[in-house]
Amino acid sequence: MSRSGGVDDVDWSSRGPGAVLRQLGIIGLLVGALLLLHRFAVPPEGAGFDPTGLLAFGFVVLASYTIGELTMVVRLPHITGYLLAGVALGPSVAALFPYAPAPFDRGVLNPQVISQLGLLDTLAVGLIALSAGGELRLETLRSGLRAILGVLIGHFATVMLAMTLFILLISGIVPTIELPGFGGIDPLGAIALGAVVGAISFATSPAATLAILSESNAKGPMSRTVISTVVLKDVVVVVTFTIASVVASLAIGEGSADGNVLLVLAWHVLGSLGVGVGIGGLMVLYLRFVEKEVLLFLVGVVYVATYLSNAFHLDPVLLFLAAGFTVANFSAHGEAMIDSVQQLSMPVFVVFFTLAGARLHLEELAHLWPFALALVSVRAVAVFLGVGLGARIGKADPGTRRYGWMGFLSQAGVAITLAAKLGEDLGAPGRTLSTLLIAGVAINEMIGPVLLERGLILSGEVAPRNQPPSEENPSAEAPSPETTS
């Protein structure tokens, strides 16, 4: 399957200093236009609608896209540019400049605007999960099952163990390294909370992984193993988090066993997968018998299915993964669906990652940075050891054995969602850990995509940027027409 929507889909006619200056000029002019428009804004009459979100959306798409292009100059992936643009336009940076002119005093992407753009975020999550499910091919699973399972199990075991020990260590056992606001937890409770943190730390962002694989047009065993494992991991993350959080709530006295945990879990996971397969079946029927306006149909499916998943307490990510998997593997029209999803991939990635960047709480990172850095480091070491060990046991290809770990560090939506849920469900300790985890995600979100791309280059599945294609880099040798600049 060809991927598109990537790095080389740029419109700039040259990449020299002139192009960079022009890009910087464009950003400057966009900022100037935004300032002028806010200066001369006419307040809406009566119940007239507020166009701030609309203007911000247009600005974000154009500015983030340009910043994404600029990051190529320093050989970073586009996604890093989108995230940085989100951080720069978000409320955290705006808080540092309270006397800046509107809209930069509150942030172009302030919480109100982020809320207004929530509908696009929903679309992005659905399309990314559909696309990720579509990447999971039965033939790949069959041929690489041993390697995928090896990586999955090795990674899971080491991350769970390492994170549990880390949380135990900062729970007050060693007073000098106690996490602020986390005292008074007994070791058993700390271990249980450590398991919850482990479950969240096990998550990797399918969106970031897909975005990097798309823009680099990577092809090879490591790419296949990484994306397949990342998609399967989501199921494991949801199951582990649900069980661990119930156990933890009992251990720290924040909940009670009602006997329905397994039922809830079964419904949440199996129900999501079942409904996802059903929706995938309906999509197959549509693609077979109607086959028109596939793009629009997909957008409709995403919103209807998201509505259903909210109404019936299902997991939308699992649901769309299952739907994408069904269409891609049990229909001759799977390619048509994936191609349509990819047609939307550029705006989706730009908006999704820019909003993700805007949601990063830098102030929390500033507050907890030593612990967040330690969390990220421990996780990285655990991933390195676990993936390396699992890949060897699973007899994975040399690239995955050596560099596969670099594909599992990025974190985004799922981790943030589960961390927020941890904060809501597990009282004061949960809130403290939630803040720590979100700060950790902020770091992982920045370094993960860069490391994945680096890993793909080292494994020979992607040509280094600005290097002519070689025989060792077949993917670079024959890029898809969509990714040719």
Place this chain on the structure above:
Amino acid sequence: MAVLIVAGAYLVARLFVDRLHRRFLIVSGLEYVVLGLLLGPLSPRLHLAENMTFAMPFIALTAGWVGLLRGTTMTARELSSLPLGTGRIVIWHHLVPGLLVGLVAAYFLTHITHWSWHFGSIPESGGWRQVAISAAVLGCCAAADSTEPFDLIVKRYRVVGPTAPNLRRAAHLGDVLIILVFGVLFCVYHHAEPGAALTLTPTEWAVVSVVLGGVLGALFTPFVGGEGSSNSRFLALVGIISFASGAAYFLDISPLLVNLALGVVLVRTSHKNRRLRETLADTEPPMRIVLLVIAGVLLEPVPWLPTLVLFLGFVALRLVGKFVASRVISLGTPLRPDLYRGLLAHGEVTIAMAVSFRVVWHGPIADMAYAVVLASVVVHDLIAPRVLRQLLRDLGELTEDRDAEVVEAPDPDAPEPADAPFEEPT
């Protein structure tokens, strides 16, 4: 349950209605307006109509798309190659029905509270302005016509004469004219309050609308001027239209006019204007469907009796206006006196104008005007292709050749067809 009904309705629309369109020669779109009704006013539990703020990017995007597409097709070649009589058709066929409907609607809406229909009072705030802009919008929508019936006819029949392509050009040019007039309306009824940062006259606001579009067009040229894929152009267009529409709404000017001006400049400054037009045209069908669905969602319940009267008056006066216009332009010229039969459809420009108006103006009068426009679009798009077909049959310019289904729709950029298109056969 409502969601499933809507999903089912969409599938039915896609599966069956498309066949009905071809069978009965109906411009596609009614089913999507109905779908919007199902999603909006008929499914209050979904609260979609109240939460349209979240759909604003989509609304502005689809309406802006219409403006930009019209702007990018307005080339010097297009204007210089217009056949004889087209300008007269465009002017009279828009001026007469527009003025007739607008003036009568203004009288009707002004006096509606004096009549015993228990309609209630016009809101205190901006009452006369709401009446005036509603009547003006009704006039604009009455004047508008559409190229869609021509495309539908050409898909199904072999059209041999010049009337269809030339009337199509007139309709296309009329779209641009109406967008300009609609943009001026936003300037005339601009609601900048005294003491605002920018207090301008309507003329100045009109200049701002055009200049803003032009400046943004020049600014955004690098985004669409290169060799990038259609995906990157799509991304750029999404951003450009959203920014331009957001800017227009920010200044309370017409997003359609700003995007039109933007399109005119963009297509001239971009080296790859053909690709730009292709991307716009490729993505037009889904945008059009979204626009129609949103149009249905935005419909508010209205008092049925005065709305019905207004609707019947609108349809009748529009028809009279078009009829009179055809008669007038045929005086002393070889043009046929019944060309109005080819210009009855409304099309997506009307929908885009109505939606742009609806998201800014609220109140019972605006709701009524909006409902009337929507109903008129449905009715006229049902009958217009058949009336056009009959006109072409009467002219002997239609061949009953079903094999001609593969014939492409006339390309607005195509060379000029045969001249003397509108002459009455002798």
